[in-house]
Amino acid sequence: MSLKASGKLVALSRPSLGPEEEQAVIRVLRSGRLVAGPEGEAFEDEFAGLTGSRYAIAVSSGTTALFLALLALDIGSGDQVVVPAYSFIATANAAKTAGAEVVLADVELSSMNLDPASLARAINSQTAVVMPVHQFGLPANLEAIAQVAAQADLVEDAACAAGAQIKSQPIGRPHGRLACFSFHPRKVVTTGEGGMITTNDELLAERLRALRQHGFSHERAELPGFNFRLSEIAAAQGRVQLERLPDLLSKRKSVARQYQECLAGLDWLGLPPDENDERHTFQSYVVRLKSGAPGTREQFMTHLKDTKIECQAGVVPIHQHPAYSRNAHMPLPVSEQLGRTALFLPMHAELSQAEVERVCTAALQFGRKEIPAKC
Ligand SMILES: Cc1ncc(COP(=O)(O)O)c(C=O)c1O
The missing domain is CATH 3.90.1150.10 (Aspartate Aminotransferase, domain 1)
Structure with missing residues (x-):
C-alpha cells in the first residue's frame, strides 16, 4: 500500500497550549501590568524550585540568557569559549558577540553531546568558559566535562533541557556556575520567546538582573546594560506551562x-x-x-x-x-x-x-x- 498523501500533515513540532494559558494571558492583560510585575517574580521562583537552584533570572530568550551569562562572568576579548560544533548556532553566537574567541570541540555520535576527549584537546590556558549543550534535551556528561575543564567556568546551554535530570538531579541546579534555558515555541516549556538563567551565586544573580535592565541596581546604573526583560504575559504563560511540565x-x-x-x-x-x-x-x-x-x-x-x-x-x-x-x-x-x-x-x-x-x-x-x- 502506498502512503502517498494519505491523511493530514503530521506536524514536526507544535506548542501545547490550552485554556489555562489563555486565562493566564487574559488575567495579565486585564491587570494592566505588562512588565516587571508579580508574574515574572513568581515564574522565577517557580523555575528556581523546579531546578533546585537558588536564583532564576527571566530574560527575553535563550540566546540573551547565554549572552548575559557570559557578560556576567566578564568574558570578552582575549578569552576562549569552547562550544560543541554540533549545536544550534546561538551557542556560538553568544560567545562571539560577547567578544570571545569561539573554539569548537567535537561531539559523541550516539548522544550528540560534547565529547570530553575532544574537549580535552580544545582546552588551553586561554580557555575561560566551556559551554556544554544538553542537546535536544539529553543531559551532557557534566561530570566528565567538569573534570576535563577544571580550570574553566561551565555555562550550560540548557535551552532544550527544562525538566531534564542527571542522576536524579535537575538540570539547572548548577553543576557549573550558570545554566541557560530557552522558552522558544519548539521547547518543552514555551512562552513564545523567553529564557531563564539559573545560578547559586548571589553576586552573579545581582549582575544578571542589572544587565537585563539597563545596568540598573538600586536605581542607578552601575554598569552598561540592555533591555532583555521577559514580559508579564510571557511569564504568566510560562507559569502554566511549568505546572503542566x-x-x-x-x-x-x-x-x-x-x-x-x-x-x-x-x-x-x-x-x-x-x-x-x-x-x-x-x-x-x-x-x-x-x-x-x-x-x-x-x-x-x-x-x-x-x-x-x-x-x-x-x-x-x-x-x-x-x-x-x-x-x-x-x-x-x-x-x-x-x-x-x-x-x-x-x-x-x-x-x-x-x-x-x-x-x-x-x-x-x-x-x-x-x-x-x-x-
Ligand atoms: C541549543 C540551543 N541553544 C540556544 C538556543 C537559543 O534559544 P532562543 O531561540 O530562545 O534564543 C536554542 C534554540 O533553538 C538551542 O536549541
Whole structure:
C-alpha cells in the first residue's frame, strides 16, 4: 500500500497550549501590568524550585540568557569559549558577540553531546568558559566535562533541557556556575520567546538582573546594560506551562517509546540512546542514517514529506556556517557526520498515537521491512 498523501500533515513540532494559558494571558492583560510585575517574580521562583537552584533570572530568550551569562562572568576579548560544533548556532553566537574567541570541540555520535576527549584537546590556558549543550534535551556528561575543564567556568546551554535530570538531579541546579534555558515555541516549556538563567551565586544573580535592565541596581546604573526583560504575559504563560511540565514530559516520553518500539529493528537508523543516569526531555527526536541505509537522508526526507510527514535536516555544524568557517581548529568528524545524516522526526506533546504510527510506517516502508504488529 502506498502512503502517498494519505491523511493530514503530521506536524514536526507544535506548542501545547490550552485554556489555562489563555486565562493566564487574559488575567495579565486585564491587570494592566505588562512588565516587571508579580508574574515574572513568581515564574522565577517557580523555575528556581523546579531546578533546585537558588536564583532564576527571566530574560527575553535563550540566546540573551547565554549572552548575559557570559557578560556576567566578564568574558570578552582575549578569552576562549569552547562550544560543541554540533549545536544550534546561538551557542556560538553568544560567545562571539560577547567578544570571545569561539573554539569548537567535537561531539559523541550516539548522544550528540560534547565529547570530553575532544574537549580535552580544545582546552588551553586561554580557555575561560566551556559551554556544554544538553542537546535536544539529553543531559551532557557534566561530570566528565567538569573534570576535563577544571580550570574553566561551565555555562550550560540548557535551552532544550527544562525538566531534564542527571542522576536524579535537575538540570539547572548548577553543576557549573550558570545554566541557560530557552522558552522558544519548539521547547518543552514555551512562552513564545523567553529564557531563564539559573545560578547559586548571589553576586552573579545581582549582575544578571542589572544587565537585563539597563545596568540598573538600586536605581542607578552601575554598569552598561540592555533591555532583555521577559514580559508579564510571557511569564504568566510560562507559569502554566511549568505546572503542566510533568504531563508534557510524559507525553513526549510516550511518543519516544513508541518510536523506539517500532523503529529499533531498523539497523540503518540510529535512534536517541536509552536513558541511563539521565532523564531526557525529548525536546526533539533526532535520528541519523547509518551506512547501509536504503537511500540518502535527503531521499528519506522526501519520502516522509511525500507521505505528509514534516521533518527537517538536523542542525548545521557551527563551522559550516560562513560566520564560523575559521573556527574549526581541529578535525570535527562526528559533527560533520551528523551534519550529513541527522534529521528531526515529529515530536511534540500533541502527537497522537495514530500520527506516530504513520511516521513509523513510512520509515519502515523506506527500509522495506515487515511492519511489526504493534505498529
Ligand atoms: C541549543 C540551543 N541553544 C540556544 C538556543 C537559543 O534559544 P532562543 O531561540 O530562545 O534564543 C536554542 C534554540 O533553538 C538551542 O536549541
